[in-house]
Amino acid sequence: MVKLNAGWREIPIGGKIVDAGNAREYETGSWRATTPVVDQEECINCLLCWILCPDSSIDVKDEEMVGFHLRFCKGCGICAEICPVDAIEMVPETEPEE
Amino acid sequence: MSRFEAMDGNTATAEAMRQVNPDVVAAYPITPQTSTVQTFSQFVADGEVDTEFIRVESEHSAMSACIGASAAGGRVMTATSANGLALMWEMVYIAASNRAPIVMTVVNRALSGPINIHCDHSDSMGTRDAGWIQLFGENPQEGYDNAIQAVRIAEHEDVLLPVMSMYDGFITSHGLERVQIEDDEAVRDFIGPFTAHDALLDVDNPVTYGPLDFYDFYMEHKRQQVEAMKYAKRVIPEVAADFEKHFGRRYGFFDEYRLDDAELALVVLSSTAGTARSVVDSLRAQGLKVGLLKPRVFRPFPAEELADALRDKIVVGVMDRSDSFGALGGPLFVELSAALKTYDVSAKMVDYVFGLGGRDTTPSQIESVFRDLAEMAETGEIKQLVTYLGVRE
Ligand code: SF4
Ligand code: SF4
Numbered sequence: 001m002v003k004l005n006a007g008w009r010e011i012p013i014g015g016k017i018v019d020a021g022n023a024r025e026y027e028t029g030s031w032r033a034t035t036p037v038v039d040q041e042e043c044i045n046c047l048l049c050w051i052l053c054p055d056s057s058i059d060v061k062d063e064e065m066v067g068f069h070l071r072f073c074k075g076c077g078i079c080a081e082i083c084p085v086d087a088i089e090m091v092p093e094t095e096p097e098e
Numbered sequence: 099m100s101r102f103e104a105m106d107g108n109t110a111t112a113e114a115m116r117q118v119n120p121d122v123v124a125a126y127p128i129t130p131q132t133s134t135v136q137t138f139s140q141f142v143a144d145g146e147v148d149t150e151f152i153r154v155e156s157e158h159s160a161m162s163a164c165i166g167a168s169a170a171g172g173r174v175m176t177a178t179s180a181n182g183l184a185l186m187w188e189m190v191y192i193a194a195s196n197r198a199p200i201v202m203t204v205v206n207r208a209l210s211g212p213i214n215i216h217c218d219h220s221d222s223m224g225t226r227d228a229g230w231i232q233l234f235g236e237n238p239q240e241g242y243d244n245a246i247q248a249v250r251i252a253e254h255e256d257v258l259l260p261v262m263s264m265y266d267g268f269i270t271s272h273g274l275e276r277v278q279i280e281d282d283e284a285v286r287d288f289i290g291p292f293t294a295h296d297a298l299l300d301v302d303n304p305v306t307y308g309p310l311d312f313y314d315f316y317m318e319h320k321r322q323q324v325e326a327m328k329y330a331k332r333v334i335p336e337v338a339a340d341f342e343k344h345f346g347r348r349y350g351f352f353d354e355y356r357l358d359d360a361e362l363a364l365v366v367l368s369s370t371a372g373t374a375r376s377v378v379d380s381l382r383a384q385g386l387k388v389g390l391l392k393p394r395v396f397r398p399f400p401a402e403e404l405a406d407a408l409r410d411k412i413v414v415g416v417m418d419r420s421d422s423f424g425a426l427g428g429p430l431f432v433e434l435s436a437a438l439k440t441y442d443v444s445a446k447m448v449d450y451v452f453g454l455g456g457r458d459t460t461p462s463q464i465e466s467v468f469r470d471l472a473e474m475a476e477t478g479e480i481k482q483l484v485t486y487l488g489v490r491e
Contacts, residue, residue, distance in 0.1 A: 002315075004314065006318070007318065008317075008318035008319070008321040008322050008325075011315065011318055011319075011322075012296075013197045013258065013319070013322050013326075014195065014196045014197035014198075014258075014307070014319070014322075015195065015196070015307075015308065015309060015311045015315070015319050016196075016296055016305055016306065016307055017305065017306035017309055018296060018303075018305050018306075020303075020304040020305075
């Protein structure tokens with residue numbers, strides 16, 4: 001992994017990224033202004049949110065939507081917008097979660 | 099065994115490409131380059147090379163395909179001219195910043211408009227800041243030799259930059275001259291096998307090309323490109339020395355003709371140097387101390403070496419086959435002026451913009467340039483900083 005303060009001699013040439021899967025190191029969760037909150041009672045596990053989340057931040061276990069990876073969820077609200085049963089609500093970061 | 103043939107520049111370049119046998123060639127036809135890739139595509143059709151020839155719908159796509167093929171891990175060549183190069187523009191920069199060692203022949207032609215298919219250097223001069231190494235050749239032999247050396251230069255692991263090899267449209271691209279074509283095996287031995295760096299097709303070592311690169315790393319990547327150009331300045335003479343060992347023809351950053359004891363020096367690129375050489379001879383016969391310097395390498399610009407070669411000259415006349423509108427003079431003049439000033443050369447300098455859009459440049463015009471230089475040496479005055487040679491007033 002290239003360090004943030006690495007000098008020009010220490011980084012791969014040509015802007016290449018040579019560490020596979022290093023997007024994991026980039027915690028886009030810090031961008032978030034609103035946080036998705038799911039109502040599990042409403043959710044029908046259609047997994048549309050899982051398909052459409054641009055940050056692969058929908059947590060799925062045994063084919064069921066169980067929550068969010070908040071280190072990476074950037075709060076874009078796509079999941080809330082797309083949910084066919086309105087099971088996801090975007091809550092401002094400043095308000096305490098339930 | 100090498101063989102001698104009467105060949106035009108484009109055929110000689112296609113021969114070089116056949117011998118290099120690149121993995122991929124992606125190209126789009128444009129005058130006066132067309133016969134280069136047309137001849138090469140015949141080699142592909144006849145099974146004389148293993149190359150994947152990609153026909154594309156534009157030069158932008160041609161360079162894009164070349165960059166992709168290079169990233170995939172292939173040895174890649176192409177060719178273009180003028181507006182084809184202009185249409186590639188975006189990708190020309192990306193090839194260099196991706197550090198793709200692509201070799202491209204640019205057959206120099208005037209950029210439109212007004213539309214014109216004949217020679218000047220406005221096309222490749224426009225890309226002088228794109229990050230490519232640029233070599234200018236005088237005749238078909240130099241076009242052939244530079245294309246072969248370009249492969250070694252581009253692929254050197256300390257360089258990894260794309261190289262443009264230039265020669266003059268029609269004059270060199272379509273003019274038949276005696277060319278020495280080297281033995282296929284000898285050329286392949288000279289360039290060596292291709293080593294890919296971070297190939298996309300190497301699935302065991304995944305790599306990402308072309309990610310977003312902001313203020314936190316972009317400047318470091320540009321600094322790396324500067325360093326690669328510095329290395330290129332070391333590698334170009336090394337490759338030339340090895341080329342001479344293999345094939346006997348000598349190349350440097352530039353070529354000097356009767357320059358040593360000259361007081362008046364003319365600096366001119368490409369085919370016009372041939373005409374200028376005969377003018378130097380006839381003026382020398384009249385006792386005038388004139389000489390010629392023909393640059394071969396324009397990027398990296400060999401500033402210090404040029405300054406040393408011109409150190410004791412009284413007047414240096416530069417001939418530019420393109421202009422830089424609103425600048426002090428043509429690109430060669432501006433760069434050389436900066437070089438001579440930086441390295442404390444006191445020679446007076448003047449610029450002659452010539453041959454735009456294929457305008458003929460005659461021996462008598464070049465003689466008039468030398469007469470100008472002689473007058474300036476005598477009076478110590480610069481008569482006119484930039485002269486448009488042969489333009490109708
Ligand atoms: S889109 Fe809505 S219903 Fe479908 S899995 Fe996601 S939260 Fe559940
Ligand atoms: S808010 Fe955006 S980033 Fe976060 S889980 Fe929903 S879709 Fe993904």
